[in-house]
Amino acid sequence: MSNRSKxxxxxxxxKGAFPLDHxxxxxxxxxxxxxxxxxxxxxxxxxxxxQVDYLQCRMNNGLMxxxxxxxLGLGPETSWESEEQEKQFLFDKINRIKTKAMEEVKKKSxxxxxxx
Amino acid sequence: xxxLSKLFYSFKHSSRSNIQHNLSDFKKKRRxxxxxxxxxxxxxxxxxxxxxxxxxxWCEHFGLEGDYDKKDYSMKGKKLDVxxxxxxxxxxxxxxxxxxxFLPVQQNVTVHAGETALVFYRAYNRNDQAVxxxxxxxxxxxxxxxxxxxxxCFCFNQQLLNPKEELQLPIYFxxxxxxxxxxxxxxxxxxxxxxxxYKAKNQELAQLAENEYKTVKKNKxxxxxxxxxxxxxxxxxxxxxKIKSTKFTDQEIEDFDEWAYDNPLEAAEAQKEQQESKN
Numbered sequence: 001m002s003n004r005s006k007x008x009x010x011x012x013x014x015k016g017a018f019p020l021d022h023x024x025x026x027x028x029x030x031x032x033x034x035x036x037x038x039x040x041x042x043x044x045x046x047x048x049x050x051q052v053d054y055l056q057c058r059m060n061n062g063l064m065x066x067x068x069x070x071x072l073g074l075g076p077e078t079s080w081e082s083e084e085q086e087k088q089f090l091f092d093k094i095n096r097i098k099t100k101a102m103e104e105v106k107k108k109s110x111x112x113x114x115x116x
Numbered sequence: 117x118x119x120l121s122k123l124f125y126s127f128k129h130s131s132r133s134n135i136q137h138n139l140s141d142f143k144k145k146r147r148x149x150x151x152x153x154x155x156x157x158x159x160x161x162x163x164x165x166x167x168x169x170x171x172x173x174w175c176e177h178f179g180l181e182g183d184y185d186k187k188d189y190s191m192k193g194k195k196l197d198v199x200x201x202x203x204x205x206x207x208x209x210x211x212x213x214x215x216x217x218f219l220p221v222q223q224n225v226t227v228h229a230g231e232t233a234l235v236f237y238r239a240y241n242r243n244d245q246a247v248x249x250x251x252x253x254x255x256x257x258x259x260x261x262x263x264x265x266x267x268x269c270f271c272f273n274q275q276l277l278n279p280k281e282e283l284q285l286p287i288y289f290x291x292x293x294x295x296x297x298x299x300x301x302x303x304x305x306x307x308x309x310x311x312x313x314y315k316a317k318n319q320e321l322a323q324l325a326e327n328e329y330k331t332v333k334k335n336k337x338x339x340x341x342x343x344x345x346x347x348x349x350x351x352x353x354x355x356x357x358k359i360k361s362t363k364f365t366d367q368e369i370e371d372f373d374e375w376a377y378d379n380p381l382e383a384a385e386a387q388k389e390q391q392e393s394k395n
Contacts, residue, residue, distance in 0.1 A: 003224035013267060013268050013269045013271065013272070014265070014266065014267050014268070015154065015267055015268040016268065016273070017268070017269065017271065017272065017273035017275075018268050018269060018270050018285070018286055018288075020270070020275055020276070020277075020283055021283060022278065022283070024280070024285075027284060030236060030284045030286070033234065033236075033284050034221050034222070034236060035223075036244055037222060041226070042222055042224055042225050043225070043226050043227075043312070044225055044227060044231070044233035044235075045227070045231060045233075045235060051142065051233075051234045054234065054286075055234075055288075064268070070190050071188050071189060071190055072189050072190075072232060072267070073188055073189035073190050073191060073230070073231070073232035074232065077190075078190075078191070078196070078230070078232075086198060087199075099125075110292055111207055
């Protein structure tokens with residue numbers, strides 16, 4: 001454990017520190033993001049739109065390096081919709097397996113009934 | 117035998133013209149060798165320079181990503197476990213010396229490994245002077261600290277907050293996908309991150325800000341004087357110099373009405389209204 005904690009010596013952020021928004025240029029976007037997150041049970045994934053808005057506002061006002069949104073991990077693969085779709089897909093799969101299993105159980109019980 | 121005779125022959129026949137010819141030949145050979153050497157060293161140098169983009173292309177071709185300038189946070193090649201969520205709580209501590217309000221806007225967030233998330237802290241400077249602060253953080257459990265990657269935040273850097281200024285401080289972070297495979301963190305669902313704001317020992321930034329503010333005010337006062345003086349007529353060089361080098365006391369600097377200087381028309385209107393209301 002102690003070995004690990006030495007490795008964990010906190011290092012600085014990748015892109016350096018965020019310059020402070022002294023002129024409150026992006027305060028509106030921040031407010032909207034905070035409101036959205038309150039509504040959606042504190043899951044940042046569901047408020048991606050406002051997150052993107054805020055970061056773009058920062059980029060436009062020179063408070064952040066300009067960069068592709070997909071490079072920042074905000075592409076469509078990690079969106080809330082794709083997560084819901086995957087959830088639905090897995091749920092359907094489980095349902096199918098369950099119905100199959102129930103059918104097999106029925107068959108076997110009928111067979112055993114017939115034997116008797 | 118034959119070699120000896122050859123030597124004897126060349127020695128005998130090395131007349132003056134022959135020597136000259138040999139000399140020029142010698143020089144040519146040496147020049148060739150020189151050029152060859154220069155070319156060799158130049159090529160080696162050029163290879164050293166060219167190795168940098170070549171290495172990059174090579175890595176791209178074979179898919180060996182490195183940690184150079186533009187890091188990619190899109191987690192392209194990795195399969196993310198979207199359903200294993202981590203509940204991250206944010207806490208804040210302030211230095212009692214600094215007299216700030218420092219709180220997280222979002223008390224807790226639910227994310228999965230590999231997802232980039234944005235979180236805000238709110239800071240309010242209750243002082244009448246600018247204060248320079250410095251933020252650090254701690255993570256519990258400690259093993260999870262390995263995987264907490266920040267893209268950008270407000271920590272590890274001196275931040276200046278103006279008097280009575282409220283700011284939203286963002287943190288842009290993600291948890292590395294490798295956290296899911298760590299055997300020590302198998303049962304870990306909750307992570308707590310504690311930010312602490314210290315007053316920086318070195319308040320130079322704040323001092324610089326104050327001095328800058330004062331010089332701007334002084335300049336405005338001098339310009340105001342010039343304006344008033346020009347109304348009465350043209351100024352001589354001597355008078356100009358005098359006005360430019362006036363010294364103001366601290367009290368005068370504080371009492372100066374900056375708004376009136378910046379908006380002369382509106383200030384004149386306000387003055388008229390005051391006079392009318394007096395009458």
